[in-house]
Amino acid sequence: MTETEAIITTAAERYRNWGKWGAEDQLGTLNYITAEKIAKATGLVKQGKVFSLALPLDNNGPQNGSMNRFNPVHAMLVDGGDWAAGARPFANGIGGADDLITMPLQCATHWDALSHIFDHGKMWNGYSAEKVTSSGAACNGIERTADKLVSRGVLLDIARFKGVEVLADGYAISEQDLLGCIEAQGETSHAGMGDIVLLRTGQLGRARSTGWGTYAGGDAPGLSFWTLDWIYRAQIAAIASDTWGVEVRPNEFAGAFQPFHQVALPNTGLTLGEMFVLDALAADCASDGTYEFLLVAAPLPFTGAVGAPVNPQAIK
Amino acid sequence: MTETEAIITTAAERYRNWGKWGAEDQLGTLNYITAEKIAKATGLVKQGKVFSLALPLDNNGPQNGSMNRFNPVHAMLVDGGDWAAGARPFANGIGGADDLITMPLQCATHWDALSHIFDHGKMWNGYSAEKVTSSGAACNGIERTADKLVSRGVLLDIARFKGVEVLADGYAISEQDLLGCIEAQGETSHAGMGDIVLLRTGQLGRARSTGWGTYAGGDAPGLSFWTLDWIYRAQIAAIASDTWGVEVRPNEFAGAFQPFHQVALPNTGLTLGEMFVLDALAADCASDGTYEFLLVAAPLPFTGAVGAPVNPQAIK
């Protein structure tokens, strides 16, 4: 075992929640979201302002072939051209259009399912990786969360806290940064049991205005491996960021690939969200000083999928 | 012009909202949903109970080839078998899975976009059908509604009101039925400006337990053509049902194909939702007598799509 693997293994054991919600559990830290929590979260809404946190799903998206992912391919089965050409005549002047999508489930704004990452052949709660076959994930599929991603959302605008437009690629957000940001943003930013934390680095906004480049799969600011301790202690339900992969890239250890993922998903049972669009929400939070809101972010429930696109709604 | 076409044309003119929200509008009756409406709707949540109204997205879905639609095809790009075979070795014991979906956008629980149906070559607000090309819908695409489908939801459980498990195929729900149901269910069922009405016939629940058969595209209970008058007057924002196509099938006029759609979408600008899963929600409403709730039902924002899947969240 390399030194890196030893570090990861130690953290995996320390932050592992297996069995905490029973041997059959497939939700992990989403269990921290209680009905009471949800009811309270709806009480945060004052103005009826809605923010969609999803990227548009089209061929101008971030994918560049990294990880064998591509942008959504939208194609028409019937359209107005058919109508004009009389190719599909219907009675009484009615006409219509129909369409089709092909997309990797994690190509744009999405949640990782707890079946997305394995640690030494195990998924969340100790299920074997071999339960994820061409028939899909027999356990820990995204469909388990169909009604589980509603809670209080808290925006931590790390870029603004650090006084920059965009955190630098490779910048590892530390526990100190998180706590400092919460302190600076004020009391609406406290993050605790059952909250869904949205982490803004500014990277997505920059990529959208200057070009995607290696946004998907390349270097990025993101969470330090060592923030796992706070996340675990604070009993956060889920974390999403405006980057491709939540954690800092390049990774902090030589020879490691996504070590934060390796601990967080299969061991802690923490659901991760990626490529959330946060700039408009962040501007609003900055202007009224309120960083908490109702977050309704239910993924499409593809059976056995290891991730799924979502159009998260932040409501203030 | 046939008699049927004359009836449809007359209704189209009577219930047409073109220009009401400006010549550029692409939202139609979703404009009835105000920030104030949304803020009030969140106040309806008391218990923090969440109901997902989406069908599972998999190959056991309702599609049978009708309209050239098929059930979602989920396939794996990497899975646990690769891990077991060592086909994708990563450092330090990490492994992962990734997947892909191909699906017609209206194959399961979805919203029709206002570009889905044309009336005599026109879409909502008078835009030409020829603006829907292989490049997608240049106007009235579903992406316009990315943050517009949050409001008060009201369930009208017509099957229960009529004292049956399932309304009969071909049963046309009348304005009298709607008003009678509202009256019978009590004050939480009032439906007016900006509300999203969910209509339960029981057909989806039966199909799921006894087999899909011709559920997709076949005969069904549903709204009578003549309910357009009440919908227009009441300024409903959107209507969804647990059937394939909201309106009654066979259609009420000889030689007509979806006449309710032909008026409602392109003329009234009414967004329609189909194949919403309503039984669990309905049981809960029946047990506590409360038929209103916060409904967050944002579609995935596919650019230029003429419809999109959604995982609607009804929160009580």
Added chain:
Amino acid sequence: MTETEAIITTAAERYRNWGKWGAEDQLGTLNYITAEKIAKATGLVKQGKVFSLALPLDNNGPQNGSMNRFNPVHAMLVDGGDWAAGARPFANGIGGADDLITMPLQCATHWDALSHIFDHGKMWNGYSAEKVTSSGAACNGIERTADKLVSRGVLLDIARFKGVEVLADGYAISEQDLLGCIEAQGETSHAGMGDIVLLRTGQLGRARSTGWGTYAGGDAPGLSFWTLDWIYRAQIAAIASDTWGVEVRPNEFAGAFQPFHQVALPNTGLTLGEMFVLDALAADCASDGTYEFLLVAAPLPFTGAVGAPVNPQAIK
């Protein structure tokens, strides 16, 4: 082990060619096709008549959802409607169209790869089934045959030999039938080492004229399990039929699923072709009494695919 499994296992051992062409071989009986054989086969062409043996690839195909397969979905990325709408303006009056396909690789006329079927966890030449992962078939993929499916073709028109339009569903073609048909058709029908045998039952032609019904995956005439002996002895290179699955259905043994496949593909290393369109070729062969021809039937070389569509060309 059941009686059926014992029968299959005995045949598997008897007709197993593992190691015959080396431990690394991935072609099986296609090795019987030599350069000399190909050169001679081209000498059979006299008139320059070409027969395409492929089904049209479109949504009117045979698939009905059986085995999770569907008909090809063809969709446009750009088309004439875009041109008409000026959605994609190019200089100087040029315009264009582009398109996309989604299809199961075995949904229409195709070759099974030697990685398509496993026998007790083994593929052709003893490779483990676990080498077929979400990354595709690491061994025995269809791409190995990219330049290997050219040879002398021989049509055995069993339906005509038996004096019927179509063999009955469930009719098991015996070795006696094969030899009798060869005898009756005359000397151009001799089938031996390196030949590709095309087997006509008439079922495809009937399905195309009267409706697909359960053509894909249902009952069918086809080869008896016991013809494996002749196929093995005669050193046939490949066999294709006008049915969904070459072998008779229902299968001949209680509790068996495709026992002929189970022996032929993984053990004998015999490439199988399915849903070949043979009626026009058969009519021509009947009229001139010549049942042999040059057959060029190269599949599309999808890397790691377990089957692939083909447009076979029979040239007389």
Added chain:
Amino acid sequence: MTETEAIITTAAERYRNWGKWGAEDQLGTLNYITAEKIAKATGLVKQGKVFSLALPLDNNGPQNGSMNRFNPVHAMLVDGGDWAAGARPFANGIGGADDLITMPLQCATHWDALSHIFDHGKMWNGYSAEKVTSSGAACNGIERTADKLVSRGVLLDIARFKGVEVLADGYAISEQDLLGCIEAQGETSHAGMGDIVLLRTGQLGRARSTGWGTYAGGDAPGLSFWTLDWIYRAQIAAIASDTWGVEVRPNEFAGAFQPFHQVALPNTGLTLGEMFVLDALAADCASDGTYEFLLVAAPLPFTGAVGAPVNPQAIK
């Protein structure tokens, strides 16, 4: 009309074959291939050597997002991992794998259909571009050629003739180059009525060894616009090259986009092949001095498709 448009229009009129094979024709210059021609072409085969001219179809292909095209996405519906996990148990030890492809039809080695390019709103033989709708090409679809792409093939190895490994990007192959190459290669290289000409620039071989870069859609050596005269006079049936687009890039006229295509496909009715793999065939031709062969290059017959992948077989 710009000067460029005037040049193109003049050539379009000069090399237009509309009506030559009747008002209903949808094959264009493929009509030059007669049965006699095919019979003679088979006589060219001496050794039984087969060359597959297709790129492997996988995610290591040339596409880079240009023209909204991507490499084939191969995914498994069932695989060996399912077998290992017991996810799909079948009787008697049988197991199997099944798979799925999604691909733009012109992403790798393919033929353009005569419906691929429009000139001032017209396709081959004067058909309106508006006949190419989301339902596919009602005329001039690739399926018309299902049995029409068999003929004598002639390789013109322009790179070798010019004494280079690869022609430079932007090099326009002239009529003089074509005639000089034919002269230098000797009598087996004569190209005339009904022949399919394969043009080797060396670009594909270089891209495969040094990386794709902008191979798809970028600069390339290729036919000069002015070779249309020879092609028309010589009554060539079809032309394919080892480049992305047959014609030279950048195009020879300011402000033009693919002017050779604009004349050749819709006006001359010339079928074009792209990304043909020619290096192994070329080496063989150089070694035995024989540049002619039987070419069997039938595309998959997708109904209404504007192009289709092909695995061309050159047989010597």
